[in-house]
Amino acid sequence: MEKPAIKDKLHIFFVLLLFASGLVLNSFLYYAKLRFGWGEMLNELINISVLSLILYSSFKTSRFEDISITQKLRLSLLLVILIYVVGYACVATVQPEFITPRYAGGFVMKPNSWAAVMVANIIGMVALACLCVCLAILRSLIFYRRKKNTPTNFYIFVFFGALTMLSAAMAGRPLKYDLASNHVMTSILLVVTTVFMTINVFRVGWITVLNRRQKFLTFLGGILFTMVGAGLLAAEVGSGVTFADMVNSYSLMAGSFLFLMTIFIFLYSLITTINALLHLPTAAIYDKKVREINSFYNLSRTINSLFDFDKIVTTVTELVCDATNANACWLEMANVKNPTARYQFDFVALKTREGFTVHFLELSSKKYLHKDKASAMIPSNDQDFLSYLAQPVESILQDKKPVLVNQVKRDKRTKDLKRSPIESLIAVPIISYDEVIGIIYAVKSVQFGFDQDDAAIISAFANQTSMAIENTRLLKESLEKERLAQELRIAHEVQMRLIPQEIPRIHNSSKTVMLDIGATTLPASEVGGDYYDFVMLPDMRTGIVVADVSGKGTSAAFYMAEIKGIIQSLAGHYPSPKELLIAVNDVLYCSMDRKSFITLIYADFNVHTGELHFARAGHCPLLHVNSNEHHFLQPSGIGLGLDNGRIFNETIEDVKVKVRHDDIFVLYSDGLIEARNIHGEEFGEERLCQSVERAREHPAELIKESIVNDVRMFVGQAKAHDDLTCVVLKVHNMNKENEPKTPASTLIQKSLKV
């Protein structure tokens, strides 16, 4: 910023220097009575330099871009008035004398005293400087909303102006519109200049952006400017001497500049005045539109970043007041919890009748008022203020269109509002998904305060409000979703901890009987309903549980935790799986909701006796594979939690299997058998048997892997729709004495009611 300042100072210094030298030169010429052409030439050279320097300086810098249009107008008017003030002051002080000497061809007046020389010089210099700045200001006005040709037109005008001035100075005759008195060349140039000047003076587009008051002032100022401009040419300052005469006596160059500028200023201010006058009738509407656009812009800019309902309401009410000049504006929102409730409310006490909240903004305070504070704002005799609005509200709810009442006290719809200061009222619905979710009210204390444009702009606000409210709702929902997902993650973690972290090693003291176990569960979703567990029991017994809780998600995880607790604590107290499950059902039935149930299979393996003892509560059968055959063991029994015990206790069956070396048992959930591929086929029991057969020589862990892999291969790209659980038990029995005489299968068949 320092550099241009120094440059400016340098420019001013040179201008002053040139002026001083001009003064000295002219004094010298006067006293020396020298009438040589070279003296005049030198004087003109000085003036050309001054003109170029000031124009260069003021055209180049962007100082006039920063100041407002009204400031520009004021500045140029002041500059012109300054010429007058300086001129009259000088003339009044020294009373200069001018004559029209023959030596100058009879065209130019010349000072007849040294004082007159000084006066002519000072006025000439001031006029030159001031008009240069004026030209720069006019240039910036002309360049307002510039088009491609604007600068070209302007500089052509300046160019021809300069030529005209030069021509006039060369001819030694002051510039006039009296074409005969000019040199022919000068006259032609003057006509061309005038044509381009005329093109430029119509560029007054800046008038439109002024507000009504400014337009009016521009109109008045324009008249003054036109007169002042014309006066520079015509007004007699002293005895028969005009400004133009004096400046011409100083320098023909400066005189021509004064002449052209005066014409330019005159024409420009004339056009401006006429334009301002033409704009005056529409100024109010224009102002209103600008206000609407501004407030709408403000709304859309701010409202999208608002996720707080109170702030949205405050913003909207304030902007509606701004845009429509309403005295008050308030919002009424339908209660989300009770959307069918009627739009009826008690405004006065703002007790908020059932189903409603009312937000009120009073323009004078510009404050958003919460329910309790607002009561003070309402005159006490307006107890039923808002119930008076019932009729407009009804019609809004029906038609979903704005209601406009311009003579509140005469209108049937609002006849109850007689005692209030409200004279006109507008109510606009806020619509979201074709439902009226609220109403924006604006009121004025004058009749005919609102028109269709106001209805349109408030409707636009209502749309924005609806969007903002919708955004707020979506944000809340997504936060809620995030929270639920978080809860599910926690439930999943809890569930994963309920499942045994390691598989127990089960064998008798001599290690002649061992139970090799492989187990896994694969939840289909974050939280599944499948579960398996091992229970260490006295007398070398081990309990093995596989269960499936109906339903999924958090509730399934809770039931799972419950059943784990029940089985772990009860298992040791009951001698058989049947008795245990009867006890479990008793406890569960009381705590489960009627739609939920648990299917479960419980096996009790005794390494001491080499017996597997199990019962089934509505769960998938137990697969038993031995050296040459396989059986699905399905004793009767209904699911847990379905029945209070009457049916459950009767149906549940106990099965005892005497195990042999290399016997394999598979406990699984329905997710395994019912796993579907993309064609909708189920994995089925047949494929399960095949998987086991293929891997039967391997340890239990590998048999389990074989089953799971086969299921995965079978399912392929299809989406898993249920949890999959699989527990494989493989018996190592080196104790040949315990081998049963009869094959296991026959033994089982006997114990089953198939």
Place this chain on the structure above:
Amino acid sequence: MNGFEVVRKDLEDVSTLFLKGYLDAHTYPQFESALQKLMDERRFKIIVNFSDLSYISSAGLGVFMGFIETVRENAGDIKLCAMSPKVFKVFDLLGFPTIYDIVNDETQAHQKFTDGSRTN
């Protein structure tokens, strides 16, 4: 993808619900609301026809349990009929045949109701 449909037919005081497609964790609310409507209308003699049902999951089974108590308290019942072997297997596994009357076709189910009301 796996569509599900419930169609209801009323014959005197007995209402029949025809189930079609897949009854699983995604579609059971539909079935539930159909039953809830019957409860609201105080129609407690209900036949569920499974002839067009291709799959039922444990969540679908839960729906029956949610209503059976209310139905029976009001001297009504839910009779199940025309199950495919596959669907029956699921019911059987869970032990439903001991809790519900499961019959071969709708006529038998109606017969059960008329027999029942005569004995009452």
